[in-house]
Amino acid sequence: MTENVSSRERYRAQVRADIKRHAWEQIAEAGVPALSLNAIAKQVGMSGPALYRYFASRDELITALIRDAYRSLADTVRAARDAGAGVPGLAHAIRDWARADPQRYLLIYGTPVPGYRAPDDTTAISSEVMSVLIDACAAEDVGEPPTPFGTHLETHREWAGGHPAPPAVLHRALSFWTRLHGVLSLELAGHFAGMKFDPDLLITEELADLAGR
């Protein structure tokens, strides 16, 4: 079985990428529930069951998409950091990324299927994002005393990947995440539809409130 790895493997990878590309298109326009393997197969140019050579099941395809979404988010966040973005800059980058493809954000942070368990590597990527957020919060640290919740966090800091930031910084990073997600997910889900204020201003305000804590 020492066959020409590159040729067959390259083809395989390219077809898998093709499938995922069409899957994203379907998801973007009608959400995950409307994702049909049959329809994708036809778009790719093969007939139905052939697609199962590339993804063992619908769930496996979706899992691959989730993984890619996490990867894309992590790359975006890191790129923003490398470009010198502070806390507000990161928030902007994440919001732009989310708005570019709402269903991609919601695939990660939206309604989960009760039984579903995300593969371990996605949680690894997720904590990669978290660590960038903590770094950013640490960079703007002015040495506040630990909040009560901060000390509570202190005793359970495994989630930060052992990041050595002080409790107040961990707390700020967590608040950053939850506040941004709070506004962003409601915005993407269309719950601000009637009310015509600018969500970007609200986020800015939420983060400013965080900085001066």
Added chain:
Amino acid sequence: MTENVSSRERYRAQVRADIKRHAWEQIAEAGVPALSLNAIAKQVGMSGPALYRYFASRDELITALIRDAYRSLADTVRAARDAGAGVPGLAHAIRDWARADPQRYLLIYGTPVPGYRAPDDTTAISSEVMSVLIDACAAEDVGEPPTPFGTHLETHREWAGGHPAPPAVLHRALSFWTRLHGVLSLELAGHFAGMKFDPDLLITEELADLAGR
């Protein structure tokens, strides 16, 4: 057609309630995507298409469930207010309500289907909830000067149903909603799984931070 309204109508209403009850059970244990009209029909004791006498389509059933969920949330929030709950008490009531049936909360605030438009009365109930939140924030008002975002809100206050609260209060109510949803939705979706802190403490802290703004 001046028939015995009460008898037939009562039966109809009872069957509809039965159907919804089984639908909620399915949703609670496997989420909306797993909701099967066929399975429900068999559980209720009728065979397949009979269910379409009661709900014209799967979407219509789900819409009815969404409506009931909104109604239940509004009742919960109002009951908490009538019991004398302040801002933290309301947050607690909402969180308890959500944790009692996570999929019910996520049916309202989770990932929406791109094309779907919620019926108008649900948005009415939604603003009913909002007005209770604004009232609670107004009760704890100490007359802060309007925030910049508050004045921005001032010019677009239709969403508050014309509530006469000052800008700073509108702002606080909105922040209350987004902060609570931020923590709660991540909690319900299981994104705090690895990190073993207490979400309730984080919410408390987020709201305390809001009160002293």
Added chain:
DNA sequence: TGTGATAGTTAGAAGCTATAACTCAGCGAC
């Protein structure tokens, strides 16, 4: 005792995921 609305039935179309069994093309080994 009729009569019309309504609740239920079975049959079936069209779609889905997924499996089974098969054909055919291409690569490696001899």
Added chain:
DNA sequence: GTCGCTGAGTTATAGCTTCTAACTATCACA
């Protein structure tokens, strides 16, 4: 160059889904 294996694709099919059509039986009322 030929043999044989591996893997990509096919069609057929099972079993599920939503939903429509056509039919029957029942129930309330005149």
